[in-house]
Structure formats: structure tokens, C-alpha cells
Amino acid sequence: MRKIKLFIATSLNGKIAKPDGSVEWLEAIPNPGEIDHGYSDFYKSIDTTIQGNTTYKQILSWGIDFPYSDKKNYVFTRNMDLENTEQVTFIADKHLDFVKQLKADEGRDIWLIGGGQLNTMMLNEKLIDEIQIFVMPIVLTEGIELFENLPNETNLTLIETKAYPTGAVEIKYRVV
Numbered sequence: 001m002r003k004i005k006l007f008i009a010t011s012l013n014g015k016i017a018k019p020d021g022s023v024e025w026l027e028a029i030p031n032p033g034e035i036d037h038g039y040s041d042f043y044k045s046i047d048t049t050i051q052g053n054t055t056y057k058q059i060l061s062w063g064i065d066f067p068y069s070d071k072k073n074y075v076f077t078r079n080m081d082l083e084n085t086e087q088v089t090f091i092a093d094k095h096l097d098f099v100k101q102l103k104a105d106e107g108r109d110i111w112l113i114g115g116g117q118l119n120t121m122m123l124n125e126k127l128i129d130e131i132q133i134f135v136m137p138i139v140l141t142e143g144i145e146l147f148e149n150l151p152n153e154t155n156l157t158l159i160e161t162k163a164y165p166t167g168a169v170e171i172k173y174r175v176v
Helices: 041-045 053-060 095-104 118-125
Strands: 004-010 015-017 045-051 073-075 088-091 109-114 130-135 156-163 169-176
Touching: 004 015, 004 041, 004 118, 041 045, 045 053, 045 095, 045 118, 053 073, 073 095, 095 118, 109 118
Parallel strands: 004 109, 004 130, 045 073, 045 109, 073 088
Antiparallel strands: 130 169, 156 169
16 A cells, blocks of 8 residues: 655744745755755655645746646645646545545555645544654744644654754654
8 A cells, every 4th residue: 555655844843834835934944065855765756746725826836847747646625616737636525535545546655745734634534654854943933834723643653863964854753
């Protein structure tokens, strides 16, 4: 069975984005060696992404080509009127049934990109297998939480930790 992996950066106080969804604060963290924090290897290990519609719209606002066009991409939404594109398939209902089937299908692992509401829904339904968080050396005064809307209490098992010269700390957990 495929694993769903939440691979995400947070501020020290658990924010994944500013209130408007922007993540430019990540670019403000000095990275003179252009360390990718394991992103390239992680990206090769997946063939599918799942993200919320707000996260998807934020990615489109960057003014770049869609960065995951070589993967199968699913955008979760409540809007039944969105039409699929060449790059993404919109899932507007029966989200949990869809994810359960996706995990059972053949393939590589699945990247849960976010955002906070989708992260909570997936955690509460015990659909996330691993959480790989990069705690960045910054405190944001406000923003979108890693897990929005009261996540269930969930036990985790530490797999590994790693510190980077950028000041980031990677923490990898298995969801129990």
C-alpha cells in the first residue's frame, strides 16, 4: 500500500504560510549553499500530489509553470463547478473515499502538500503515514497553522532528525 507523506516547512511556531497563503518568508531564510533540504530525493519518491484548493491557487499565483506537472495531481475542493485541467484533477466530493482508493492503487508514495485544513482532515482520518517537517528559524506573528481546526490527539513515532546549516531542523515521524 502506498504511503501518504506530509512534507512541509513550518515556522518555529507552527505556521505554514502567512494569512494570505504566501510563503515568501521561506525565501528570507539565508541559504548561501542552496541546500534543498532533501526535496529532490523526496520528490523522486512520489508520483502523486494532494493539495487543497487554496494551496493550489497560491501556487498558481507565483507566476511560474505549475511545478508538479510530471506528477498526478489532485486538488481537493468543495466547488463542484471546477473543470479539470491538463495538470490537475479536482476532487469535489467523497474526499476520504477517494484517498483510501488512491492509497490502495499501485504506485509510489503520495505527497500531501497542504494546507492546514486538509492536513487536519487527513490526520483526523488516520490517512497520513509519515510527517516530515522542516522547522525553519523564523517566528511568524500570524498565519495558517500546520493543522487548522482542532486536530485529534495523535501519537507519533520519531524516525529521524537532522539539522541543516541554514538553521532548519528536519523532524520525520511515523503516524501511529
